[in-house]
Amino acid sequence: MLSGPPVTTTVSAEQLLERFLAANPRQRRTLLAQVQQRAAELRPLLPEQIDRLDATCDDWAAGLLIQLLVSVDDGLTQAFRDRYRDGWLAVTSAAGLDYAPLQRALIDQDFEEADRLTSEHLRQLAGEAAVKRGYVYYSEVPPIASVDLESLDRLWVVYSQGRFGFSVQIRLLRSLNGRWDQLWPRLGWKQGGVWTRYPRSFTWSLEAPEGHLPLVNQLRGVRLMDALLSHPGLQQRVSA
Template sequence: MLSGPPVTTTVNADQLLERFLAANPRQRRSLLSQVLQRSAELRPLIPGQLDRLDATSDDWAAGLLIQLLVADDDSLTQTFRERYSEGWLAVTSASGIDYAPLQRALVDQQFEEADRLTSEHLRQLAGEAAVQRGYVYYSEVPPIASVDLESIDRLWVMYSQGRFGFSVQIRLLRSLNGRWDQLWPRLGWKQGGVWTRYPRSFTWSLEAPEGHLPLVNQLRGVRLMDALLSHPGLQQRVSA
């Protein structure tokens, strides 16, 4: 008995979106290319989905949908930006820091600007002395409120498809049994902790290695990064 050509079944945009949001991390990665390819179909559906999602989590699926939504300069983008002028993800600060500019930079995938803002916020959180000198001492990290480091990390995770953030760096370091010398190449940083903010020294896109951003000044060794990654607020996020 002759059989015809195989029938290919393509899910509609609603089904793809529902499947993507309900998927586990591994399934979501496999669906990512389809979502990106069909972004034009999905964009009109995204505002309704965002109303159903938790703005206090850091599920990067929501961050991706937001980035697809604002990719074109049209009425959908305009409406979203007006409605969420402070950013869709709900973040808080014990020090009164406004994280809206950081969220906007990450939404627009302006990762170099987001990294600059992150360094600025860390100095603000460390205190006036750090702001004046232009960098943070490792000893100034432990008193920083957990909620602020959590907010910064959640923003990076949310808008990087789960690829960037302090918590991502912690997981990588743990997977290497705390071997800092092995962490640098995994992050795409220069061996030995050499650090510079020259644009050509780093990759300011999602093409960068996992954990590549945000940057931490290593001119004085690993103590600052160790203090950050050892902070209870960030450790709790990884253990949760």
């Protein structure tokens, strides 16, 4: 008996979405390209699905689906923005800061603006003196409320496919046994305290190395970044 050509089975958009959300992190990475390629099919399914997801989580799958949804300027996108004016992810601030502009920038993948806002928030969290001088002293980091650093980190993780965030930088540093000199090349940063915000000095996209963003001022050495990544609130996120 002659056999015919192999039958190619393509899962439906509904099945692909279900499979993506049910997958573990490693499996999601393998499905990522397929999900992005079929964004046009998936978009009509996303508003209802996003409403059902846990907005208190830090699951980057949710952030990816939101970014796919808003990738086209149409009624679906406008309805989402109207429904979630402050952003979908539930974040809080002990200092009373408004993280909505940061969340909107991350949703739109405007990582340069998001990085600028994150630096501004860190100065606000460090206190009035840090705001006035324009940068944070390492000694001003320990008193910062854990919930605020957790909120900043969750925003970056969720809207970067898990590639950016302070917790990502902590994991990388741990994998290098605390070797700061080895961390800079991994992050795509210049070693030796060179730090600038000129756009061409950094990669403001998901093409950047893992942990590339957010930036931390290194003009005064590693003390500030060490204090930040050593903060109990962020350490707990990595250990959880």
